[in-house]
Amino acid sequence: MVRGIRLLAALLAITGLALAPGVAQAKKKHHTTLLNTKTKLIVPGASLAGASIGQATAKAEAAWGIPPKTCAPVSCVWQNAAGVATLGFNSGKVTGLRVTIAFKGGKPLLTSPLTKLKTAKGIGLGSTAAALTAAYPELTKGPTSHDYANNADVTLYVSPTGDQRSTKYGVSGGKVVSIDIQLLA
Numbered sequence: 001m002v003r004g005i006r007l008l009a010a011l012l013a014i015t016g017l018a019l020a021p022g023v024a025q026a027k028k029k030h031h032t033t034l035l036n037t038k039t040k041l042i043v044p045g046a047s048l049a050g051a052s053i054g055q056a057t058a059k060a061e062a063a064w065g066i067p068p069k070t071c072a073p074v075s076c077v078w079q080n081a082a083g084v085a086t087l088g089f090n091s092g093k094v095t096g097l098r099v100t101i102a103f104k105g106g107k108p109l110l111t112s113p114l115t116k117l118k119t120a121k122g123i124g125l126g127s128t129a130a131a132l133t134a135a136y137p138e139l140t141k142g143p144t145s146h147d148y149a150n151n152a153d154v155t156l157y158v159s160p161t162g163d164q165r166s167t168k169y170g171v172s173g174g175k176v177v178s179i180d181i182q183l184l185a
Contacts, residue, residue, distance in 0.1 A: 058092075101177045
């Protein structure tokens with residue numbers, strides 16, 4: 001009996017030691033990495049970091065690699081101090097993809113890992129407005145509104161919508177701070 005208790009205690013100790021580093025790593029990874037994607041490519045009007053418009057929601061969630069912080073009937077949100085990524089969906093299909101860089105003191109955090117996400121033309125979060133409009137001259141400059149949560153003015157640059165999809169780039173302080181790909185129909 002005593003031998004069985006010692007054996008159980010030893011197994012629990014070994015298991016606890018074996019699981020503790022994995023648990024600590026999982027928590028650390030979840031808190032320091034916003035998205036863990038295989039691709040960093042943004043395709044305007046189509047996809048963002050492996051998740052695509054029209055894709056099954058479960059596949060899009062898997063493409064972003066880390067379980068979302070919160071999910072509701074129409075969206076999932078990944079969020080940490082680096083920024084926010086949002087997956088919108090309807091009837092199990094992706095209808096919207098959005099990444100927004102975090103702000104500190106009214107200024108975008110250009111050190112966010114989200115700045116690694118880029119289009120084939122090299123545009124991503126943190127790119128300059130001049131680089132954005134040079135790479136995509138077809139964009140229309142839209143209205144400027146005040147983002148009260150981040151205490152910053154944001155101007156939208158919107159892609160043409162001939163194919164029922166829209167890509168909007170939010171620019172603040174001369175830098176791209178959000179990218180939003182939406183299915184309009």
